[in-house]
Amino acid sequence: MPPPSAPTPKATYHHGDLRTALLEAAVVALREGGIAGLSLRDCARRVGVSHAAPYRHFASKDLLLAAIAGQGFAWLAAAGRAAMAGQRDPQARLDAYGQAYVRFAVAHPEHFRVMFTAQIADCTEADQEVADAAFGLLRDAVAAVQAASPDAAIPDADTAAVAYWSRPHGLAMLLLDGRVPPEAWDTPQKLAALVHAALG
Amino acid sequence: MPPPSAPTPKATYHHGDLRTALLEAAVVALREGGIAGLSLRDCARRVGVSHAAPYRHFASKDLLLAAIAGQGFAWLAAAGRAAMAGQRDPQARLDAYGQAYVRFAVAHPEHFRVMFTAQIADCTEADQEVADAAFGLLRDAVAAVQAASPDAAIPDADTAAVAYWSRPHGLAMLLLDGRVPPEAWDTPQKLAALVHAALG
DNA sequence: GCCGTATGTTGCTGTTGTCAACATCTGGCG
DNA sequence: CGCCAGATGTTGACAACAGCAACATACGGC
Incomplete structure (x- = not known):
């Protein structure tokens, strides 16, 4: 069982609506660091997902x-x-x-x-x-x-x-x-x- | 002394006017790849200089x-x-x-x-x-x-x-x-x- | 209950920004 | 002329990143 103290408890292997979550996380990241500061890996981290997961939704x-x-x-x-x-x-x-x-x-x-x-x-x-x-x-x-x-x-x-x-x-x-x-x-x-x- | 933009095949250790050359190279790179595509290492390569040389002119x-x-x-x-x-x-x-x-x-x-x-x-x-x-x-x-x-x-x-x-x-x-x-x-x-x- | 597929993960390669240590050149001073 | 300090360029390293491939897991139709 995954560590239960995570902010997103990662109850399920699948996220549910990762695409939407990534878009929202990206907007927050843009607000903080601008376009130059945006990174897919950072978005993935914010959502609590592995660094390659975004590629299932955005090429x-x-x-x-x-x-x-x-x-x-x-x-x-x-x-x-x-x-x-x-x-x-x-x-x-x-x-x-x-x-x-x-x-x-x-x-x-x-x-x-x-x-x-x-x-x-x-x-x-x-x-x-x-x-x-x-x-x-x-x-x-x-x-x-x-x-x-x-x-x-x-x-x-x-x-x-x-x-x-x-x-x-x-x-x-x-x-x-x-x-x-x-x-x-x-x-x-x-x-x-x-x-x-x-x-x- | 040849103008700085002449195709000097690295005759000297020092470039002469690296700062200006880098600015010009950066503009060309921007034209080709946009801001997102700009890289300091690429500029250095265009000018024929090592990848860290630009840091002597731009922090x-x-x-x-x-x-x-x-x-x-x-x-x-x-x-x-x-x-x-x-x-x-x-x-x-x-x-x-x-x-x-x-x-x-x-x-x-x-x-x-x-x-x-x-x-x-x-x-x-x-x-x-x-x-x-x-x-x-x-x-x-x-x-x-x-x-x-x-x-x-x-x-x-x-x-x-x-x-x-x-x-x-x-x-x-x-x-x-x-x-x-x-x-x-x-x-x-x-x-x-x-x-x-x-x-x- | 079972399997194909969509979704997520781990591991890898090549590139980049940036730093530190080192090498080379240039200008001034004796 | 010889020499040294600082400016300039190089090499090597590290961490973060984009993107790809192979693998793991879960969902949904049968």
Whole structure:
């Protein structure tokens, strides 16, 4: 019988849901040591499992990161949809997406950083799809605004979408990289004002 | 004396300018394998030097990256200053900075990625200073615009600076991460139009 | 009750970051 | 000119890591 004093008593040989547990452990590890400090063996140790067990669920370290990225994109799209659901005006919907975008980044910094650091080539097709879905959501919102107010200043819908996306994305990156003093966004109000200013 | 980057087949025991050579080799390695693929030993091998030689110039791998980041911030500030020098109108100066910002990121993707990925805590004070200088340049340009047109909509100068900074920064990140199809920015004209749209 | 398969373990190889001890060169000082 | 101190480069070592292979165990269908 295994030593009964372990934090996870290791009652069973099989873990039960190792994949999920590894993803959660990886996020904690990312929070503590950043992407460079992440190691599969450390994740395995945190979960109380041998150093090669993760390979039954992730073919490589990069694919673990890709899975985290995919999860993040799914959450981001869900957050964006939820935020837009409360708005009717196209412009208001777009701004709601931008606010949700930055709020997501601040709430899940590890996910966000992995989402935009992992090399896309290494991603699964499924992960690629959820990422594209999150962007498609924004492109549609931008297109709706363009349709509502025919400025004709920006003809290309994709260009307009990228241009708008740049704003919350850049702000989120600057916040996460510590380029903005924390006291400038330590309350939801301050953060919302900052996002509002960035969205323009 | 041959220039340091000449193919010296290890004529001398000492390299001559190993520090510079290592920085250059690291940038090439970053281009080929990304930050995750960078290794000090590989840099040493590229330069034709033993695996521990880099430690005479960089106390750790992170400090090598910090040095690259510092170099990048210095270049970025120089590019921004040069771009603004040709403009008199405050708004035009600010837009010139934004254009230069994205052009720098596209021209030096490895530097740019390191600049905004390396943990700031690991940076030398000198590197930190050049980074702050690049941001200060932008804050001054934003303040000049605010002073010229008293909209009073955005009272805080720092908030306005961060808000404006978000735009070129986000666009640069999206371009470098491959989130925008390359054919959308494969000519200077297309790129300038994209930046113009993002700056708003 | 039995067996195929999914899951977890142990052990190995090659690479890396980092340190310590040693070797070599360069510049200044007599 | 000769010599020594410090700067620079080398060799060897250690621990941690990614990833692979062979083996062990448990679950689920028959």
